[in-house]
Every structure is written in structure tokens, then in C-alpha cells.
Amino acid sequence: MKTQVLVVGGGLAGTSAALFLAWRGVDVTLVEKHPGSSPHPRAVGFNARVGELLRAVGLEQELPASRMSKGFGVRRVRAESLVGKRYEETFWTPPAELSDVEYSPVRGVGVAQDRMEPILRDKARELGADIRMSTRMLEFAQDDEGVTAVVQGDGEPYEIRADYLVAADGHRSPVREQLGITRTGRGFMHTSRSVLFRAPLDEYLKDGIGQFVIDDVGFLTTYGDGRWVLMLDDREYTEPELRQKIFQAIGRDDLDVEIITTGRWTISASVADRFGQGRVFLAGDAAHTLPPSRGGFGANVGIEDAHNLAWKLAAVLTGESRPSLLDTYDAERRPVATLCHQQIFARNDGHNRDGQPDDGPLHDNNAMHFGVLYRSAAVLGAGPDLPPAQLPEQWNGQPGTRAPHVWVEPGKSTLDLFQRGWVLVANDELWADAAKPLNVRYEPVARLDAFGLSEKGASLIRPDGYVAWRATDLPDDPERELAEAFRTSSAGTR
Ligand SMILES: Cc1cc2nc3c(=O)[nH]c(=O)nc-3n(C[C@H](O)[C@H](O)[C@H](O)COP(=O)(O)OP(=O)(O)OC[C@H]3O[C@@H](n4cnc5c(N)ncnc54)[C@H](O)[C@@H]3O)c2cc1C
CATH class of the missing domain: 3.50.50.60 (FAD/NAD(P)-binding domain)
Structure with a gap:
């Protein structure tokens, strides 16, 4: 076939x-x-x-x-047990900063x-x-x-x-x-065992805390649907031993616990x-x-x-x-x-068991999720001087990053304009004329500032919603510059 x-x-x-x-x-x-x-x-x-x-x-x-x-x-805390004393919270990006x-x-x-x-x-x-x-x-x-x-x-x-x-x-x-x-890379790190179980423990899921490092037992987390997993050291466990570990992690032994299955994981x-x-x-x-x-x-x-x-x-x-x-x-x-x-x-995320986190720049969670930079022949103007990740507001529509999200109308994001073919974001009919012969869809957007553009500028967005190129202001020959940028980025070769 x-x-x-x-x-x-x-x-x-x-x-x-x-x-x-x-x-x-x-x-x-x-x-x-x-x-x-x-x-x-x-x-x-x-x-x-x-x-x-x-x-x-x-x-x-x-x-x-x-x-x-x-x-x-x-969120993750260290705890005596699920129902017992809770100690410090470990943050993914220290200190945990919530952006508005x-x-x-x-x-x-x-x-x-x-x-x-x-x-x-x-x-x-x-x-x-x-x-x-x-x-x-x-x-x-x-x-x-x-x-x-x-x-x-x-x-x-x-x-x-x-x-x-x-x-x-x-x-x-x-x-x-x-x-x-x-x-x-680091290669092999360790092997863990796990036991997947069902138990009525929802009442202990408060404040978004869903991960518990339980002293002397292991790591307990929830799948959010009544199922929980307890990660343990790598050795054979009998069923009574598993039950005992589960009860120890919960801090109670008067609950109905159904063991669903077990697992063994190579972490590398x-x-x-x-x-x-x-x-x-x-x-x-x-x-x-x-x-x-x-x-x-x-x-x-x-x-x-x-x-x-x-x-x-x-x-x-x-x-x-x-x-x-x-x-x-x-x-x-x-x-x-x-x-x-x-x-x-x-990061101090449980993988640095034998020591401190490695030195090196830490990038905010939002930078890792929404602000990684692509440098390739399908992007124009993302040089080696730029950092590998930043917050979207720091990038401000930089080519090589995911196009910014702003609401264009209630329930409709700028991101909803992309993904189907190439799109030119601008707010001037002159750009619409430049886009037409290329079969690039022109999308007028009022909030050009979010794309780092002046009122006469334009951003070319790839079919994956990443910025391929932009003219922050009106160039001398918009038609020619757009055509060149489109040809280069869509071919992925200079
Ligand atoms: C305990 C644990 C918790 C995790 N939690 C998270 C989390 O919360 N968030 C997260 O982002 N990641 C998490 N991860 C990582 C995540 O599970 C993996 O990165 C992800 O599942 C990998 O998906 P995959 O499709 O690349 O590979 P896999 O899920 O390994 O799929 C590969 C598939 O290929 C099939 N296959 C292999 N060879 C052939 C063949 N010749 N013919 C046909 N089929 C074949 C296999 O059967 C398998 O189904 C976790 C990992 C572990 C171990």
C-alpha cells in the first residue's frame, strides 16, 4: 500500500x-x-x-x-504524608513569580x-x-x-x-x-518503581498542590481522576508491601484503596x-x-x-x-x-538528587512555553546574538518566536487567525496588495503594537503560527521585500 x-x-x-x-x-x-x-x-x-x-x-x-x-x-510540597504535616514548597522557577x-x-x-x-x-x-x-x-x-x-x-x-x-x-x-x-546528554539517571492506585483522596487536593514528596516513602501525585501514582525505589514489592507504602504515603489506613497496576521506569x-x-x-x-x-x-x-x-x-x-x-x-x-x-x-526539580542544580541561566516557565526562539533558514532576522528563550512581551513579535496572543474580539485570539496557510498581519491596504500575488492571506489587526510594529509595519506569520519576518515600518518597496521574505522562509533556504 x-x-x-x-x-x-x-x-x-x-x-x-x-x-x-x-x-x-x-x-x-x-x-x-x-x-x-x-x-x-x-x-x-x-x-x-x-x-x-x-x-x-x-x-x-x-x-x-x-x-x-x-x-x-x-504545585509540589515536601510532606510527612498526604494528610500529615506539609513542609516547604519547591518551585519550578525560583522564586515562583506569577505574571499578570x-x-x-x-x-x-x-x-x-x-x-x-x-x-x-x-x-x-x-x-x-x-x-x-x-x-x-x-x-x-x-x-x-x-x-x-x-x-x-x-x-x-x-x-x-x-x-x-x-x-x-x-x-x-x-x-x-x-x-x-x-x-x-546526562544519559541514564535511575530506575523507579511505581504503583498506580485508586483512592478517595480528592479532599486533600487543595490550592493546586498535587505533588507530594513524602519523607521516607517516595513521590506521590494524582492524575486528577481519582487515580494516584506513588513512585518508589527500584526493588521488588509484594502486594501487602505496596499497600503498606500507599497507606504510609497517605498517612491513613482506613480508606478503600484499589491497586490498578505497577510500573518500572528508566529515567534518563x-x-x-x-x-x-x-x-x-x-x-x-x-x-x-x-x-x-x-x-x-x-x-x-x-x-x-x-x-x-x-x-x-x-x-x-x-x-x-x-x-x-x-x-x-x-x-x-x-x-x-x-x-x-x-x-x-x-532547576531543583528532584533530578538533582546528588547535589545542587547546575549553574546556567534559568528561563521563566512562560518563556519556555511561549517564548522559545527558532533560528533557521525559515526565519529572517533571528541572529545568534539573541537568547534562546524570553517572555513574549520581551520578544514583542520577534521573528522566530510564536506570534503574540491578543484578543481581536471576545473569544477570538490573534492565534486563531493562524495555522491555515501563510498570513500577513498589518493594518494598511498597501500590504494587502503586496500579499495577494503570493497567496498570503492578509489579516488586518488593530493591535500592531503587540507584534512590535508601527502602524505601517507588517509581520509574516508561518502556518505554524511563528513569525517568519517583519517590517517594523513601511519599507521603500513593500511588495518586493515581502516577496523576498516569503520566498526565502517558505523554501527554508537562503
Ligand atoms: C513517570 C513519568 C511521568 C511523566 N509525566 C509527564 C508529564 O506530566 N508531562 C510530559 O510532558 N511528559 C511526561 N513524561 C514523559 C512522557 O511520558 C513521554 O515524553 C512521552 O509519553 C513520550 O511519547 P512518545 O510518543 O514520544 O513515545 P512513547 O510513548 O514511548 O511511544 C512510542 C510508541 O512507539 C511504539 N513502537 C515502538 N516501536 C514500534 C514499531 N517497530 N512498530 C510499531 N510501534 C512501535 C511503542 O509501542 C510506543 O507506543 C513522563 C514520563 C514518565 C516516565
Whole structure:
């Protein structure tokens, strides 16, 4: 069979890739070796940037109402037990500063991975993605024109021929290994055990505190749906021992506790030295394994990879852009993963067990979620002198950053203007004339100050909602300058 893009792996990154590709009209097939989501969820915290991406594809209403606090998500304390004494709170960005700026039309959402994956999968299917569960990719080979994979479901193995392959096959990524792509980072850190259980403990979830470092027991957190997970040291536990640990962590033994399942996790940190080779691209944990942190970098960064890659593949497959655009995937996403790796260890977030946080600049949560900078040939005017992340108000519409959010009318954000094709934000008909021959949609926006523009300026926004280029004022020849900027950024080559 033939498909335009074959996605290997139906976790959060792969399913998001299928969703974003299908939403952009790409013929996509996904193979996942398991029949469904793992009964033991890992991720639960999805940040507001991911919320924005899901809003764009019409999923905002499908997500449960957020339990996240403003700033970032879930608060964490050290405690004697869940019901016992609470000691100090550990902040993700010290000191925890809450900004009054409204960065996004959406908030982060706390939803367990085994609930989130089916939401993404169903939507991807509804949009036409061919999702084949219980189907394993056995081998693949690429040539100049495409990729041939051998996959197997219930029956005999068969071939799938694709123009491109997205490897979202997890941290062990057999695809990455076959390509010989090496990784850099801390590497193996530790192994943890977990027990997933259900217990009526909602009354202890106050003030947005949802994570508890329990002295002498382990780390206790909630999935927000009656399920809790207790992370323990790596050894074998009998069921009575697990119950005893759970009761110790709760600080009560008079509750109904249902043990659902247990898990064993290898916690490690590394970033692939290349995010692709030829017609194969890595996304999610295959590209970067980031230990779970309150930055929620693992799954969130993987979903953002999928989003970045999807519009580029769609543009190249429709012939709107040249294949050189695909080189900017590595140029844009790998530095973000490396920055997340650095930020995890620069914070006191439980991963610096043997010492103090690493030296190095700390970036605000909102800078990490809404203010990472892309430097690539698909962006004009983002030089090496700029920092890798800043708050949106500091960037003020800088090319290479996510276009700013302001309300254009009640319930409609500037972000809602983007994602479908290229857009020129300005407020002068002269720019509308310049945009027309390029098939770039002109969107008049009153609040040009939020984009760092004068009344005569214009910003060119890419289909992923990032600023590609801007003229802060009216240039001598707007038509020529816009055409040049569009040609360069859409081709991803200078
Ligand atoms: C305890 C824990 C808590 C976490 N909490 C958070 C959090 O709150 N927020 C957050 O952002 N991140 C969190 N993370 C990290 C997050 O879970 C991962 O980053 C994310 O799930 C990775 O998704 P993925 O799709 O890249 O990979 P995976 O989920 O590993 O999916 C890869 C898929 O590929 C499939 N596959 C592999 N090879 C093949 C093949 N040959 N053929 C077919 N299928 C194949 C596998 O079966 C698997 O389903 C947490 C991690 C852990 C361990």
C-alpha cells in the first residue's frame, strides 16, 4: 500500500503527528504495535502551548476543564504524608513569580495520558488518518524517492511505501538506532518503581498542590481522576508491601484503596544529535528523552515537534515549499530539546538528587512555553546574538518566536487567525496588495503594537503560527521585500 507519511509509534508524539498531518490534508498512516494505550499512564501535565495546538485543530472542548493553576500547573510540597504535616514548597522557577500578562487564550490541562491518547487518536481518524493498532514495523529502507517499510498486524507481513517516515517509536527508537544517530546528554539517571492506585483522596487536593514528596516513602501525585501514582525505589514489592507504602504515603489506613497496576521506569536524559536523516524524521522521545519534570517537557515537547514537522511535510508534499524546508525541522527543534535538557538540571526539580542544580541561566516557565526562539533558514532576522528563550512581551513579535496572543474580539485570539496557510498581519491596504500575488492571506489587526510594529509595519506569520519576518515600518518597496521574505522562509533556504 501507499501513503504520503508513515508514522511509526502511536504514543503522544506519533498520534499528534498523525493528527496534525491529517488536519493539513496529508495522507497519513500510523502503525502502533500495541492494541491501545498503556493502562499505566505516564504524562498528565500538558502546557498551554500544547493547548493552543489542540485548540487549532478543534479539540479544546474535548479536553477536561483544567485543574492547572496559573503560571505552570501543579504545585509540589515536601510532606510527612498526604494528610500529615506539609513542609516547604519547591518551585519550578525560583522564586515562583506569577505574571499578570495573559499569554494565551488557553490554559494548560491535567489529563492522564491514557485519556489524552484516545482523544487525539479519534480526532486523527475523524480527519482521515489511517491508524493501525496492533501493527508493528519490522524493518524499513529508504531511497531517493521514498521509504519502504515492512509491517505486520494480525496476518502476514506487508509493505507500505511512503514519501516520508516519522519515527515516534519512543526512547529506545529502533529507527534511530538503525540510522546510527547518536545522543548527547546526562544519559541514564535511575530506575523507579511505581504503583498506580485508586483512592478517595480528592479532599486533600487543595490550592493546586498535587505533588507530594513524602519523607521516607517516595513521590506521590494524582492524575486528577481519582487515580494516584506513588513512585518508589527500584526493588521488588509484594502486594501487602505496596499497600503498606500507599497507606504510609497517605498517612491513613482506613480508606478503600484499589491497586490498578505497577510500573518500572528508566529515567534518563539525552537528545539525538540529528533529528532526521534523508526522508526519516525523529519526533518525541525518539528525538529527546527528558526526565519527567514540572516543566512537563517530555510529551509536550514531543507534541510540539510533531506540529513543527507536520506543516513542513504538508507544504513539501503539496509542492508549496521545497524539500529544503524540511532541514529546518532539525535546526528549529533540536536546540529547543537541548534547552529543555539544560533547564531540567538547572532547576531543583528532584533530578538533582546528588547535589545542587547546575549553574546556567534559568528561563521563566512562560518563556519556555511561549517564548522559545527558532533560528533557521525559515526565519529572517533571528541572529545568534539573541537568547534562546524570553517572555513574549520581551520578544514583542520577534521573528522566530510564536506570534503574540491578543484578543481581536471576545473569544477570538490573534492565534486563531493562524495555522491555515501563510498570513500577513498589518493594518494598511498597501500590504494587502503586496500579499495577494503570493497567496498570503492578509489579516488586518488593530493591535500592531503587540507584534512590535508601527502602524505601517507588517509581520509574516508561518502556518505554524511563528513569525517568519517583519517590517517594523513601511519599507521603500513593500511588495518586493515581502516577496523576498516569503520566498526565502517558505523554501527554508537562503
Ligand atoms: C513517570 C513519568 C511521568 C511523566 N509525566 C509527564 C508529564 O506530566 N508531562 C510530559 O510532558 N511528559 C511526561 N513524561 C514523559 C512522557 O511520558 C513521554 O515524553 C512521552 O509519553 C513520550 O511519547 P512518545 O510518543 O514520544 O513515545 P512513547 O510513548 O514511548 O511511544 C512510542 C510508541 O512507539 C511504539 N513502537 C515502538 N516501536 C514500534 C514499531 N517497530 N512498530 C510499531 N510501534 C512501535 C511503542 O509501542 C510506543 O507506543 C513522563 C514520563 C514518565 C516516565
